[in-house]
Amino acid sequence: MELSPTLVMVVLTVGISLYAWSNQNLYDSWVLDPYRVKRDNDWYRFVTSGFLHADFGHLLFNMIALYSFSQTVEYIFLQLFGPTTGILYFLLLYLGGIVVSDIPTYLRHRDDPNYRSLGASGGVSSVIFSAILFNPLGKMLVFPLPFEIPSFIFGFLYLGYSYYMGRRRGDNINHDAHFYGALYGLVLTFILVPRVGSIFWSQIQEFLF
Numbered sequence: 001m002e003l004s005p006t007l008v009m010v011v012l013t014v015g016i017s018l019y020a021w022s023n024q025n026l027y028d029s030w031v032l033d034p035y036r037v038k039r040d041n042d043w044y045r046f047v048t049s050g051f052l053h054a055d056f057g058h059l060l061f062n063m064i065a066l067y068s069f070s071q072t073v074e075y076i077f078l079q080l081f082g083p084t085t086g087i088l089y090f091l092l093l094y095l096g097g098i099v100v101s102d103i104p105t106y107l108r109h110r111d112d113p114n115y116r117s118l119g120a121s122g123g124v125s126s127v128i129f130s131a132i133l134f135n136p137l138g139k140m141l142v143f144p145l146p147f148e149i150p151s152f153i154f155g156f157l158y159l160g161y162s163y164y165m166g167r168r169r170g171d172n173i174n175h176d177a178h179f180y181g182a183l184y185g186l187v188l189t190f191i192l193v194p195r196v197g198s199i200f201w202s203q204i205q206e207f208l209f
Contacts, residue, residue, distance in 0.1 A: 003083075004074065005087045005090045005091055005094075006067060006070040006074055006090075009066065009091075009094060010063050010066065010067060012051060013050075013051050013053075013062075013120060014059065014063060016030075017051065017052055017053040017059050030045065030048035030049060030051065030052055031048075031049050031052055031116050031117070031118050032045045032105070032106070032117040032118060033045060033115070033116055034105065034108075034109040034110040034112065034115055034117075035110060035112060035113040035115065038110040038111075046099045046102050046106075047095060047099060049098075049102070049117060049118045050095070050099075050118075050120045052119065053118065053119050053120070054118060054119065058119060062120045062124050063120075065124050066120065066123075066124045066127060069127050069128045069130075070094075070127050070131070072134050072135055073090065073093065073127055073131050073189075074086075074090055076134055076193070077089050077090050077192075089192055093123075093126050093130055093185060093189070094124075094126060096126070097122045097124075097125060097126025097127070097181040097184050097185055098123040098181070099122075100122070100181070100184045101121070101122025101123070101125065101126070101177040101178070101179075101180040101181035101184060102117065102122060102174075102177055103180070104180055105176055105177060121174065121177050121178055121181065122178070122180065122181030122184075123181060124181070125177070125178050125181030125185060126181045126184050126185030126188070127185060128155075129155060129183075129186050130185045130186070130188070130189040132152055132154075133186065133189050133190075133196045133197075133199070133200050134189075134200075135203075136150060136152035136155075136203050136204055136207075137203050137204075137207055139151070150207060155182075159179060159182055159183075161175075162175045162176075162178040162179035162182070166178075
């Protein structure tokens with residue numbers, strides 16, 4: 001029986017997030033604090049912050065999205081690269097997305113002692129956009145639209161919205177993590193599976209023509 005990296009990540013993230021809500025010391029030492037990263041060289045926070053979430057809604061949304069989209073990516077990686085390498089590549093996609101997506105956040109807020117960031121959104125975005133490359137015509141129901149749209153259209157809308165909100169900075173959501181996590185997922189998937197571009201384009205042609 002093959003070990004599912006998705007289930008491992010979901011179980012770990014849920015368990016750690018729930019525990020951190022009642023353990024302030026763990027929360028303070030694991031949350032992404034760019035100022036303390038720069039001051040104390042706490043680089044591990046780039047990873048550990050991805051296992052913390054602000055509240056139950058934040059946690060639930062991220063874990064449902066991760067589980068839903070990871071099935072496609074996990075299956076393809078395991079088929080193409082085998083169980084060991086496939087799992088390592090999947091973890092590189094997910095955990096790497098958490099780390100890389102927070103680099104712009106760190107650069108922007110490294111001199112701000114009051115800024116904090118947490119959540120797996122960067123990694124989740126990486127997995128979502130990797131799945132979109134493999135299955136661009138998958139149907140998605142996006143609130144508040146009353147109908148489903150192809151996943152590649154959702155992808156374009158998501159990138160545009162995240163980029164706009166990241167520049168606007170009008171709420172407490174780290175939209176930069178969503179945007180750069182998505183870009184990381186696209187780039188890494190192209191590197192690992194170069195022919196994914198032709199797979200993606202052939203499906204788009206079927207949709208358009």
